Amino acid sequence: MSGIVGTYYIDGRPVEPTMMTNMVDRLAHRGPDGADIWTSGNVGLGHRMLWTTPESLTEQLPLQRGALTITADARIDNRDELIVALELESHASKPLADSEIILAAYEKWGERCPEKLLGDFAFAIWDGRNQILFCARDYFGARPFYYHYGPRKLFTFSSEIKGLFCLPQVPQRLNEVRVGDHLASLLNDKAITFYQDIFRLPPAHRLIVSPNRFLIEPFWSLDPNRELEPASATEYAEAYLDIFSKAVKCRLRSAYPIGSALSGGLDSSSIVGVAQAELAQQNRDPLHTFSAVFDDVPESDERPYIQAVIDRGGVQPHFVRADRLNPLTQIEKMLWHQDEPFATPNLFMHCGLYSAAQQQGVRVFLDGYMGDNVVCHGWEYLIDLAQADQYYPLIKQLYGIAKRQPGYSFPSLLKSYLWELSLKQKIPNILKKAWRRSRRQTSPVTPEDNYALINPSFVERISLPSRLRADKYKPLPYLSVSKNRRFRDLLSGDMPLALEIASKAGMSFAIEPTFPFADRRLAEFCLALPSDQRIQDGRSRMIVRRALHNHLPSNVCWRSDKGNLGYNFCHTLITQKHIDLQAIFSDESGQLEPYIDLSRLRSTKKDFNYEKLSEKNLALWQIIVLSLWLGYQQNEQPALSPRLQIGYVQ
Numbered sequence: 001m002s003g004i005v006g007t008y009y010i011d012g013r014p015v016e017p018t019m020m021t022n023m024v025d026r027l028a029h030r031g032p033d034g035a036d037i038w039t040s041g042n043v044g045l046g047h048r049m050l051w052t053t054p055e056s057l058t059e060q061l062p063l064q065r066g067a068l069t070i071t072a073d074a075r076i077d078n079r080d081e082l083i084v085a086l087e088l089e090s091h092a093s094k095p096l097a098d099s100e101i102i103l104a105a106y107e108k109w110g111e112r113c114p115e116k117l118l119g120d121f122a123f124a125i126w127d128g129r130n131q132i133l134f135c136a137r138d139y140f141g142a143r144p145f146y147y148h149y150g151p152r153k154l155f156t157f158s159s160e161i162k163g164l165f166c167l168p169q170v171p172q173r174l175n176e177v178r179v180g181d182h183l184a185s186l187l188n189d190k191a192i193t194f195y196q197d198i199f200r201l202p203p204a205h206r207l208i209v210s211p212n213r214f215l216i217e218p219f220w221s222l223d224p225n226r227e228l229e230p231a232s233a234t235e236y237a238e239a240y241l242d243i244f245s246k247a248v249k250c251r252l253r254s255a256y257p258i259g260s261a262l263s264g265g266l267d268s269s270s271i272v273g274v275a276q277a278e279l280a281q282q283n284r285d286p287l288h289t290f291s292a293v294f295d296d297v298p299e300s301d302e303r304p305y306i307q308a309v310i311d312r313g314g315v316q317p318h319f320v321r322a323d324r325l326n327p328l329t330q331i332e333k334m335l336w337h338q339d340e341p342f343a344t345p346n347l348f349m350h351c352g353l354y355s356a357a358q359q360q361g362v363r364v365f366l367d368g369y370m371g372d373n374v375v376c377h378g379w380e381y382l383i384d385l386a387q388a389d390q391y392y393p394l395i396k397q398l399y400g401i402a403k404r405q406p407g408y409s410f411p412s413l414l415k416s417y418l419w420e421l422s423l424k425q426k427i428p429n430i431l432k433k434a435w436r437r438s439r440r441q442t443s444p445v446t447p448e449d450n451y452a453l454i455n456p457s458f459v460e461r462i463s464l465p466s467r468l469r470a471d472k473y474k475p476l477p478y479l480s481v482s483k484n485r486r487f488r489d490l491l492s493g494d495m496p497l498a499l500e501i502a503s504k505a506g507m508s509f510a511i512e513p514t515f516p517f518a519d520r521r522l523a524e525f526c527l528a529l530p531s532d533q534r535i536q537d538g539r540s541r542m543i544v545r546r547a548l549h550n551h552l553p554s555n556v557c558w559r560s561d562k563g564n565l566g567y568n569f570c571h572t573l574i575t576q577k578h579i580d581l582q583a584i585f586s587d588e589s590g591q592l593e594p595y596i597d598l599s600r601l602r603s604t605k606k607d608f609n610y611e612k613l614s615e616k617n618l619a620l621w622q623i624i625v626l627s628l629w630l631g632y633q634q635n636e637q638p639a640l641s642p643r644l645q646i647g648y649v650q
Helices: 017-026 054-058 079-085 098-116 176-183 233-252 266-281 303-310 331-338 347-359 371-375 381-387 391-404 410-419 429-439 456-461 464-471 481-491 494-507 520-528 542-548 565-575 581-586 598-607 615-635
Strands: 003-009 035-040 043-048 063-065 068-076 119-127 132-137 146-150 154-158 205-210 213-218 258-261 287-293 315-321 364-366 512-514
Touching (some): 035 068, 043 068, 043 119, 068 098, 098 132, 233 266, 233 520, 258 266, 266 542, 287 303, 287 347, 315 347, 331 347, 347 364, 347 494, 494 512
Antiparallel strands (some): 035 043, 205 213
């Protein structure tokens, strides 16, 4: 992972090399191993280098080949296949860098080249022959890409927003619509940022800029209609293991020690199990694992499961006492690196893991994020069974859930699924109405919880209710409930946002976070997998358990519970105070008043507790981060972070 920047004056004005150097310098933390710029008339590209893969050790970017010049933040996973297809086997005296392969792909396939690539990438190619700047971003947004396209015939991009502010023409105005989205937890707008006229390039999109064209369009999308060929449960599990192993293996291509998060959960443990076996087979150094432990907050601690994975051998374990960290300890540093408020409550914990990994010389760090989105637990299959009147398999599954899942009773599950979703629907409507009258059932009307703490005038000004309605996933009528859920999860805007946050947090420690579950092949397979392959005898995610049982300890493979990190978050936030939360909730600076209903906030904050991370607590955390970010923007020196212009701009 590295940093890329670029500027294109469409009206022909020359790019100043000094300006490009400033943009590259602003991203110095993303590439401690080198920096360079390239300019030609009205176009400039820049790069910061972080060595990770063996090929990157001799890579030089920006790279010019004839009329084409590229800057790239990329890891290409289907290198061997592309080298053959592009006939590059005999054209290089040294291992080909990923950027060279991308450039050759553009030469051969033009604007279709991103469709041919597997991996994580954000890149820009200047095509001098056609006077086109061609940009693309990977399938799920693992590599960030921000841009500004202004009325002054300026297009500029950067791996981080702060790089754009080196250009005086780029506005620094607050986007209040994004403030509302943040407070209401609306995440599905994949282009919006907290700044007016600064946007994200959405995942799986290409962007083309020329004197007579500005085009953004998708180059890939998931096919919800695809179904796998019928097979046995064993055959499906073998296919899953093959694809998952490839997703892990291609992320082990590193010239440095490799690390992985290990929480004791199914996802991170699966990655560790496959990675350590692969490294051992290659006779490479053991995998470093990094685990957050919570001796003072046992409700969040997963140490027995972590230790079970470690005891299998092949790893070098490291532990971080996350109960001694605090979400606000280095909040200004985190806000500087993120450029925007973030809703991720446990980012401080990930920074603790990245810091420990950096001390071990790790530069590539595997993470189990997106496992829930890609594999999906599969509980919606129970709704499919109920609606299809498949009573025997439904009752069998409900009995298994009651037996294995704490807090669920068999009678209550029968009422929820067998009665509410099936039998009750068969009763004539007139009898249903009579039943409700006899029971005096009513449907209470509750306010929109999504914006209960938001200033009503602000809600109206930015038309937040209409954004809420537009944000809701509209089920495809021809898909089952369970497949609609899987499709919705894979389209969710929280994935690219979380990947961007992780990228910026990792790069602040010169570490490249990688996510095996953010693999196009794995996502396509899991979406097409039959729904019944996820549930068996009250256990969810059975495809993973069947596939990885030889790579996991038994207590991890078959566990049905999960630690709640929310307990630790609230515990550390309240017991280890580093910032006066009372001043934030009182809004002494007046920064929150335009956006927050202060009277309601003051009556709600007393419910902030460390027993668990409730939805109410998460809403308060979002307000805390917004307040700190607004204050940070106003107080920070312009040389580090240009002051934000507060106020709604149409």
